[in-house]
Amino acid sequence: MKKVTKEVYLKWYEDMLFWRKFEDKLAAVYIQQKVRGFLHLYNGQEAILAGTLHAINPKTDKLITAYRNHVQPIGMGVDPKRVMAELYGKATGTSQGLGGSMHIFSKEHNFYGGHGIVGGQIPLGAGLAFADKYFKREGVTLCYMGDGAVRQGSLHETFNLAMLWNLPVVFICENNGYAMGTSVARTSKEQEIWKLGLGFDMPCGPVDGMDPVKVAEAVHEAVERARKGGGPTFLEMKTYRYRGHSMSDAQHYRTKEEVEEYKKIDPITQVKDIILKKKYAKESELKEIDKSVKARVSECEKFAEESPFPEKNIMYDAVYEQEDYPFLPHKL
Amino acid sequence: MRTIQFREAVCEAMSEEMRKDETVYLMGEEVAEYNGAYKASKGMLDEFGPDRVIDTPISELGFAGIAVGSAMNGNKPIVEFMTFNFALVGIDQIINNAAKIRQMSGGQFNCPIVFRGPTASAGQLAATHSQAFESWYANTPGLKVIVPSNPYDAKGLLKSAIQDPDPVIFMESEQMYGDKGEVPEGEYTIPIGVAEIKREGKDVTIVSFGKIIKEAYAAAEELEKEGISCEIIDLRTVRPMDHDTILKSVKKTNRLVILEEAWPFGNVATEITYQVQSQAFDYLDAPIVKINTADTPAPYSPVLFKEWLPNHNDVIKAVKKVLYK
Numbered sequence: 001m002k003k004v005t006k007e008v009y010l011k012w013y014e015d016m017l018f019w020r021k022f023e024d025k026l027a028a029v030y031i032q033q034k035v036r037g038f039l040h041l042y043n044g045q046e047a048i049l050a051g052t053l054h055a056i057n058p059k060t061d062k063l064i065t066a067y068r069n070h071v072q073p074i075g076m077g078v079d080p081k082r083v084m085a086e087l088y089g090k091a092t093g094t095s096q097g098l099g100g101s102m103h104i105f106s107k108e109h110n111f112y113g114g115h116g117i118v119g120g121q122i123p124l125g126a127g128l129a130f131a132d133k134y135f136k137r138e139g140v141t142l143c144y145m146g147d148g149a150v151r152q153g154s155l156h157e158t159f160n161l162a163m164l165w166n167l168p169v170v171f172i173c174e175n176n177g178y179a180m181g182t183s184v185a186r187t188s189k190e191q192e193i194w195k196l197g198l199g200f201d202m203p204c205g206p207v208d209g210m211d212p213v214k215v216a217e218a219v220h221e222a223v224e225r226a227r228k229g230g231g232p233t234f235l236e237m238k239t240y241r242y243r244g245h246s247m248s249d250a251q252h253y254r255t256k257e258e259v260e261e262y263k264k265i266d267p268i269t270q271v272k273d274i275i276l277k278k279k280y281a282k283e284s285e286l287k288e289i290d291k292s293v294k295a296r297v298s299e300c301e302k303f304a305e306e307s308p309f310p311e312k313n314i315m316y317d318a319v320y321e322q323e324d325y326p327f328l329p330h331k332l
Numbered sequence: 333m334r335t336i337q338f339r340e341a342v343c344e345a346m347s348e349e350m351r352k353d354e355t356v357y358l359m360g361e362e363v364a365e366y367n368g369a370y371k372a373s374k375g376m377l378d379e380f381g382p383d384r385v386i387d388t389p390i391s392e393l394g395f396a397g398i399a400v401g402s403a404m405n406g407n408k409p410i411v412e413f414m415t416f417n418f419a420l421v422g423i424d425q426i427i428n429n430a431a432k433i434r435q436m437s438g439g440q441f442n443c444p445i446v447f448r449g450p451t452a453s454a455g456q457l458a459a460t461h462s463q464a465f466e467s468w469y470a471n472t473p474g475l476k477v478i479v480p481s482n483p484y485d486a487k488g489l490l491k492s493a494i495q496d497p498d499p500v501i502f503m504e505s506e507q508m509y510g511d512k513g514e515v516p517e518g519e520y521t522i523p524i525g526v527a528e529i530k531r532e533g534k535d536v537t538i539v540s541f542g543k544i545i546k547e548a549y550a551a552a553e554e555l556e557k558e559g560i561s562c563e564i565i566d567l568r569t570v571r572p573m574d575h576d577t578i579l580k581s582v583k584k585t586n587r588l589v590i591l592e593e594a595w596p597f598g599n600v601a602t603e604i605t606y607q608v609q610s611q612a613f614d615y616l617d618a619p620i621v622k623i624n625t626a627d628t629p630a631p632y633s634p635v636l637f638k639e640w641l642p643n644h645n646d647v648i649k650a651v652k653k654v655l656y657k
Contacts, residue, residue, distance in 0.1 A: 095438030105437035127401015157394025321497035
């Protein structure tokens with residue numbers, strides 16, 4: 001694995017803070033009703049993305065996840081302004097306003113969505129890996145899911161097929177403790193999710209999902225195994241989300257104390273503490289980063305605000321590749 | 333011209349496309365070593381090898397989704413369902429992913445994939461094995477739905493389906509695989525979305541598709557003896573539907589009967605009925621009649637099953653009704 005240097009820590013701090021503030025901004029504009037639909041935020045889980053990005057090759061490797069998906073494409077290189085614009089439903093958005101919060105995609109940056117049906121992306125991730133293997137490319141697919149998704153049949157069918165066909169895919173469960181309002185303990189007799197890999201003879205294990213170094217090490221090992229023809233891995237990242245499942249979640253299923261406990265091991269705070277302890281930067285220098293992050297997030301908001309809404313015909317243009325598909329009329 | 337079976341036409345279409353395009357592969361239960369549950373992929377494992385003709389476990393959700401994922405990343409998969417009844421456990425991947433990826437990504441990803449296999453009833457297989465979901469799939473924007481009724485159409489349309497950049501549902505029938513028909517040597521395609529007049533006539537238009545159209549042919553033969561001339565349109569593609577061919581015919585005959593093997597509520601025949609009444613109301617000399625299966629799950633007993641499934645006598649009755657005879 002690439003060394004975790006001072007530069008890496010500083011990048012992690014800036015990236016994770018940006019993702020956090022980006023999500024906070026979305027929450028704010030959601031309350032102002034500028035962003036609608038459902039809004040699922042990543043706050044608390046940032047170490048998983050930061051660690052992953054350190055361990056992969058974004059030129060060949062692919063990411064696919066569920067609907068908590070705003071910041072992963074940003075991490076892969078997508079202009080965050082375009083992600084913000086997508087949530088505003090604007091023509092400049094990543095899907096030209098057709099996808100919204102749950103469906104961010106970037107072919108250019110190997111981000112394959114952005115999927116709204118719990119567990120529906122799991123076979124897709126294996127399918128991306130299937131094609132890379134079919135065409136003898138060196139790419140590895142990282143397929144993310146929440147703890148709710150592991151109870152879907154799609155996971156079990158895909159694990160079986162991915163092992164049977166030795167596909168270059170890493171399955172990563174981001175266990176943030178709750179499938180919407182249902183705790184892991186209420187979804188299965190067996191609460192150690194990583195053990196689901198054992199039944200398929202898939203290498204698997206738990207990872208501290210609040211520490212980007214731990215994440216990077218585990219992902220690196222899994223990605224390299226897949227790249228060398230060693231097949232799939234299943235990692236359970238133990239993490240936590242500070243915000244509700246979506247913005248409409250009153251969070252009666254957990255206590256404020258529980259949330260505060262997890263904030264003590266917040267990934268950004270952990271990285272910040274290391275930076276200060278190892279004197280990679282001074283507090284004042286970090287404050288400068290904070291300021292620049294805030295400014296960049298404001299630029300995203302401004303871009304999204306000022307972008308035009310899409311032309312109505314785009315609704316038809318994107319459904320089929322065929323250019324003259326004869327759609328049925330729907331109004332007089 | 334040479335005569336081949338429906339299953340051979342399907343096999344030729346897949347094999348020809350796989351020879352030309354290395355991104356195409358065939359995946360499904362029993363497609364490789366068993367040569368296909370209905371022998372529609374006979375010899376393909378030998379020719380293309382196990383990397384391109386791929387046996388799967390009984391895992392429709394898993395392999396349908398893997399195929400869709402591979403289509404997002406450069407492949408053109410052909411997914412065989414042993415029947416479309418079994419596709420129900422994988423239908424999330426067809427409706428939520430294959431049909432939506434292009435739109436949700438703002439056109440960044442397309443999904444060139446064919447899901448094929450038998451549809452509708454095939455004898456006394458009872459409730460779970462006798463279902464026709466053409467109208468379900470045809471209801472979904474993003475998909476195209478093809479239901480051929482003979483070997484010639486099957487080959488030309490399947491080749492078009494495999495070449496098509498969008499997801500296609502291609503529906504066959506267990507009871508058609510052995511049907512023989514004239515199929516020329518060499519390659520040809522039939523465009524998606526174009527119906528064909530299989531029998532010209534002047535008194536009444538009968539629209540149908542898939543294997544049940546044979547009941548319309550039988551009825552037309554009988555009716556001809558009574559001096560009634562039936563025009564039979566084979567839709568061949570259900571979505572997009574060739575409304576022009578239907579409307580042109582109805583404007584000529586002024587009477588329409590639709591024969592479809594599907595439950596009667598909100599089906600393909602219903603859609604045709606709406607289109608014709610809205611665009612050719614003044615041309616109709618009688619209310620449109622549609623013939624479907626009974627509004628029940630398919631029963632097993634021979635007596636009940638016979639009653640459930642439409643037949644040529646039902647078509648004859650319907651034609652006479654629209655002719656007020």
